[in-house]
Amino acid sequence: MDVQIIMSQTFPPGVSSEAFFACxxxxxxxxxxxxxxGWTPATSSNFSMxxxxxxxxxxxxxxDKGRLDRDDIMLIDLDGQAVGTDARPSxxxxxxxxxxxxxxxxxxxxxxxxxxxxxxxxxxxxxxxxRLEGWELQKAITGFHTHESMLQIPVFPNTQHxxxxxxxVEAWLDAGKPLHAYxxxxxGIYTWGRDMAETRRHLxxxxxxxxxxxxxxxxxA
Amino acid sequence: MDVQIIMSQTFPPGVSSEAFFACxxxxxxxxxxxxxxGWTPATSSNFSMxxxxxxxxxxxxxxDKGRLDRDDIMLIDLDGQAVGTDARPSxxxxxxxxxxxxxxxxxxxxxxxxxxxxxxxxxxxxxxxxRLEGWELQKAITGFHTHESMLQIPVFPNTQHxxxxxxxVEAWLDAGKPLHAYxxxxxGIYTWGRDMAETRRHLxxxxxxxxxxxxxxxxxA
Amino acid sequence: MDVQIIMSQTFPPGVSSEAFFACxxxxxxxxxxxxxxGWTPATSSNFSMxxxxxxxxxxxxxxDKGRLDRDDIMLIDLDGQAVGTDARPSxxxxxxxxxxxxxxxxxxxxxxxxxxxxxxxxxxxxxxxxRLEGWELQKAITGFHTHESMLQIPVFPNTQHxxxxxxxVEAWLDAGKPLHAYxxxxxGIYTWGRDMAETRRHLxxxxxxxxxxxxxxxxxA
Amino acid sequence: MDVQIIMSQTFPPGVSSEAFFACxxxxxxxxxxxxxxGWTPATSSNFSMxxxxxxxxxxxxxxDKGRLDRDDIMLIDLDGQAVGTDARPSxxxxxxxxxxxxxxxxxxxxxxxxxxxxxxxxxxxxxxxxRLEGWELQKAITGFHTHESMLQIPVFPNTQHxxxxxxxVEAWLDAGKPLHAYxxxxxGIYTWGRDMAETRRHLxxxxxxxxxxxxxxxxxA
Numbered sequence: 001m002d003v004q005i006i007m008s009q010t011f012p013p014g015v016s017s018e019a020f021f022a023c024x025x026x027x028x029x030x031x032x033x034x035x036x037x038g039w040t041p042a043t044s045s046n047f048s049m050x051x052x053x054x055x056x057x058x059x060x061x062x063x064d065k066g067r068l069d070r071d072d073i074m075l076i077d078l079d080g081q082a083v084g085t086d087a088r089p090s091x092x093x094x095x096x097x098x099x100x101x102x103x104x105x106x107x108x109x110x111x112x113x114x115x116x117x118x119x120x121x122x123x124x125x126x127x128x129x130x131r132l133e134g135w136e137l138q139k140a141i142t143g144f145h146t147h148e149s150m151l152q153i154p155v156f157p158n159t160q161h162x163x164x165x166x167x168x169v170e171a172w173l174d175a176g177k178p179l180h181a182y183x184x185x186x187x188g189i190y191t192w193g194r195d196m197a198e199t200r201r202h203l204x205x206x207x208x209x210x211x212x213x214x215x216x217x218x219x220x221a
Numbered sequence: 222m223d224v225q226i227i228m229s230q231t232f233p234p235g236v237s238s239e240a241f242f243a244c245x246x247x248x249x250x251x252x253x254x255x256x257x258x259g260w261t262p263a264t265s266s267n268f269s270m271x272x273x274x275x276x277x278x279x280x281x282x283x284x285d286k287g288r289l290d291r292d293d294i295m296l297i298d299l300d301g302q303a304v305g306t307d308a309r310p311s312x313x314x315x316x317x318x319x320x321x322x323x324x325x326x327x328x329x330x331x332x333x334x335x336x337x338x339x340x341x342x343x344x345x346x347x348x349x350x351x352r353l354e355g356w357e358l359q360k361a362i363t364g365f366h367t368h369e370s371m372l373q374i375p376v377f378p379n380t381q382h383x384x385x386x387x388x389x390v391e392a393w394l395d396a397g398k399p400l401h402a403y404x405x406x407x408x409g410i411y412t413w414g415r416d417m418a419e420t421r422r423h424l425x426x427x428x429x430x431x432x433x434x435x436x437x438x439x440x441x442a
Numbered sequence: 443m444d445v446q447i448i449m450s451q452t453f454p455p456g457v458s459s460e461a462f463f464a465c466x467x468x469x470x471x472x473x474x475x476x477x478x479x480g481w482t483p484a485t486s487s488n489f490s491m492x493x494x495x496x497x498x499x500x501x502x503x504x505x506d507k508g509r510l511d512r513d514d515i516m517l518i519d520l521d522g523q524a525v526g527t528d529a530r531p532s533x534x535x536x537x538x539x540x541x542x543x544x545x546x547x548x549x550x551x552x553x554x555x556x557x558x559x560x561x562x563x564x565x566x567x568x569x570x571x572x573r574l575e576g577w578e579l580q581k582a583i584t585g586f587h588t589h590e591s592m593l594q595i596p597v598f599p600n601t602q603h604x605x606x607x608x609x610x611v612e613a614w615l616d617a618g619k620p621l622h623a624y625x626x627x628x629x630g631i632y633t634w635g636r637d638m639a640e641t642r643r644h645l646x647x648x649x650x651x652x653x654x655x656x657x658x659x660x661x662x663a
Numbered sequence: 664m665d666v667q668i669i670m671s672q673t674f675p676p677g678v679s680s681e682a683f684f685a686c687x688x689x690x691x692x693x694x695x696x697x698x699x700x701g702w703t704p705a706t707s708s709n710f711s712m713x714x715x716x717x718x719x720x721x722x723x724x725x726x727d728k729g730r731l732d733r734d735d736i737m738l739i740d741l742d743g744q745a746v747g748t749d750a751r752p753s754x755x756x757x758x759x760x761x762x763x764x765x766x767x768x769x770x771x772x773x774x775x776x777x778x779x780x781x782x783x784x785x786x787x788x789x790x791x792x793x794r795l796e797g798w799e800l801q802k803a804i805t806g807f808h809t810h811e812s813m814l815q816i817p818v819f820p821n822t823q824h825x826x827x828x829x830x831x832v833e834a835w836l837d838a839g840k841p842l843h844a845y846x847x848x849x850x851g852i853y854t855w856g857r858d859m860a861e862t863r864r865h866l867x868x869x870x871x872x873x874x875x876x877x878x879x880x881x882x883x884a
Contacts, residue, residue: 041358041361041425041426041428041429042358042361042422042423042425042426042429043361043422044357044358044361064418113357113358115429115432115433115436118356118357118358118429118433119433119436119437119440122355122433122437123437123440123441134785134821134848134849135781135849135850136707136776136781136821136847136849136850136851137704137705137707137776137781140704140705140706140707145823146823147821147823147849147850148823158355158357158368160366160367160368160369184357185355186355186356186357186368187356187357187368188357197727201705201706202705204704204705205704205705207704208704208705208778208781211778212778212781212782212785214436214440215778215782215877216782216785216786217440218439218440218881219782219786219877219880219881220786262579262582262646262647262649262650263579263582263643263644263646263647263650264582264643265578265579265582285639334578334579336650336653336654336657339577339578339579339650339654340654340657340658340661343576343654343658344658344661344662379576379578379589381587381588381589381590405578406576407576407577407578407589408577408578408589409578435657435661438661439660439661483800483803483867483868483870483871484800484803484864484865484867484868484871485803485864486799486800486803506860555799555800557871557874557875557878560798560799560800560871560875561875561878561879561882564797564875564879565879565882565883600797600799600810602808602809602810602811626799627797628797628798628799628810629798629799629810630799656878656882659882660881660882
């Protein structure tokens with residue numbers, strides 16, 4: 001396996017293979033846990049981690065997220081181009097690099113596709129966002145210190161044309177609205193953080209909060 | 222165990238025992254995973270894999286799908302007759318061989334019986350099919366490239382008389398309608414593919430999409 | 443552990459310790475699996491297995507069903523009296539021995555307490571029974587050969603006074619109605635069979651069917 | 664690891680390090696099981712155990728509850744002050760020490776944050792409590808002997824100011840009402856017991872009963 005990786009992924013001068021492999025291992029570990037939760041059905045979802053100022057490691061398209069090896073993960077630059085490999089990055093790579101280009105302190109992007117995320121996105125697509133209020137677990141999102149805050153998650157229309165989605169994210173941010181995560185209609189969630197632990201905490205909290213919100217809606221009918 | 226297999230399953234000239242055992246192992250591996258998900262309750266469900274142009278390996282009726290050994294799987298011809306064994310194939314064998322006879326490139330048929338599949342079949346039986354639209358995961362079905370497509374899953378009435386079901390599948394296909402999977406009312410799902418990975422991806426995506434559709438229906442009421 | 447068992451459980455002449463330990467091991471194995479499914483919350487549930495014509499092995503009251511050892515299981519006679527031990531059998535022992543006394547071919551009784559079982563019992567208590575129709579999995583109950591059959595599960599009122607429950611079961615049977623399992627209101631299910639595999643198949647099928655029935659009710663509202 | 668503990672946690676004269684480590688190990692074991700059930704999302708929840716008449720062991724704030732080591736647990740006195748360590752106890756420490764100060768026989772406090780607990784708290788916040796009646800599993804709460812009893816769980820308003828919550832608990836008790844557990848709105852549950860087994864039985868029973876109550880509400884609508 002390792003031989004195959006060394007052959008298929010080469011590193012240009014100045015890019016640390018050690019840093020890449022550390023990212024690849026962290027991604028594979030997280031992916032295994034998230035797959036076991038059922039949040040990456042049918043080879044969906046993709047994960048990335050910043051390697052340095054101008055590169056990231058990202059999952060190759062179409063692999064089973066419960067069984068990722070180092071050779072299921074590739075190097076890209078922050079324009080989303082493959083570096084040192086013929087592998088094809090995920091179609092949604094542009095949504096990952098957007099985060100790394102926009103915020104220099106963000107180091108991890110996780111995109112999953114749980115049933116709760118998919119259903120919530122469909123249900124709230126028409127109103128354009130979900131507003132979470134009154135839940136203690138909002139405090140799991142960095143910068144939130146009380147359940148009395150309001151956490152707004154936009155729901156963007158789905159498209160197979162990534163530049164449209166990139167533009168919607170930019171427009172949201174350019175309007176000065178806080179953004180910790182977003183849903184895509186009928187699809188899944190994107191969230192990010194400064195390291196893997198923070199990003200997984202964000203993802204776990206968001207899944208929990210969306211599930212609670214759906215339960216409450218069912219029960220309050 | 223292996224001794225017992227060799228004694229109970231013999232191979233006619235031209236049928237490769239290696240090919241059979243490779244299929245049996247692939248079936249047992251998939252069955253174990255699907256049983257762990259709870260999709261094969263109470264010894265229900267059955268699985269098959271094409272061995273060659275005129276034979277398939279299929280699960281013997283009534284076994285616990287979480288604990289299949291090679292001797293829980295038997296050889297049949299594409300008329301559904303046992304070959305080289307006294308074991309009784311599943312009553313639903315005709316639904317498997319129909320797929321292999323109709324499409325020469327299909328190599329795996331998986332029939333499971335999850336709660337979501339059973340409930341969805343009951344709920345949509347009266348209208349005869351479920352139409353899935355707007356879900357990104359439709360792209361997990363081979364040939365689908367956008368969430369803007371429509372994936373239609375017919376729901377056929379249940380019967381203990383297999384030729385009736387075979388005829389309904391034929392009628393659907395003869396009408397020129399695409400068919401990637403079908404539900405049987407109060408029962409479970411059948412889906413297929415060119416190899417085990419594709420077929421499992423189809424099954425996992427269909428279970429996910431049916432579950433999302435039921436959730437959305439509950440929440441939109 | 444084994445030393446402790448030998449000391450706390452003795453065997454009168456004619457009762458095979460080997461038969462008892464075989465039953466105890468089968469009970470512990472099943473209990474571990476059922477606990478992992480969440481069907482035995484908070485030390486609830488109890489399990490028994492016939493040792494011979496006049497004795498059974500049964501779980502001692504109040505133990506964690508996920509971690510049963512041989513010394514969590516005791517010998518009783520078919521009047522429900524402890525034999526060769528000072529341990530106290532479950533308060534519900536009379537419901538187990540009733541099965542063994544009534545049907546000489548029944549060898550296993552499983553009583554679990556899943557959320558689905560508890561909720562279904564509350565929901566159908568007023569009408570006195572649940573009627574299951576149109577589900578393929580009804581065929582998992584011994585004697586059922588088609589989804590066109592009807593499987594009726596009575597729901598008896600809960601009581602802390604076991605003779606009342608015993609009498610209700612007798613009255614049901616004396617009225618000539620078939621009985622494969624029963625629910626107790628706000629409580630759980632009892633089912634039985636000729637061996638552990640059959641009884642677990644019954645229990646698994648009943649849990650599945652009750653869950654489907656509840657889902658269908660939620661979705662058809 | 665152990666070296667690091669010994670360095671970061673010291674013990675004043677009269678406090679047994681053996682007793683502390685036994686508590687820490689019991690907490691870590693329980694936390695691992697509860698995290699696997701999904702009841703401690705995103706580093707939420709906290710757990711404590713009495714070490715002696717005037718000290719308790721409690722989880723340090725913000726750690727992943729599925730992977731607790733001895734050095735994720737610290738010593739406090741019953742005023743909630745750190746003892747022999749610079750670590751910061753959970754913000755909710757006052758709710759733990761309140762139990763130990765009020766009842767000398769209580770030795771364990773578990774606070775979890777499951778989806779069921781969070782949703783139930785929101786749903787019943789307006790009426791101030793949840794009344795559980797008619798469930799056999801109420802008997803899992805120490806002192807309850809029949810399903811005909813009534814188990815009342817108060818739901819207190821959430822606040823980031825702990826003294827308010829402490830005062831609400833005191834007021835409830837001073838009014839002479841029984842208290843076995845309480846919910847905090849949008850948050851989770853607190854329960855306690857004389858040892859870890861009893862406290863886990865309480866927690867498991869309460870989660871089950873709340874989930875049943877929500878199911879019943881959904882189905883009875």
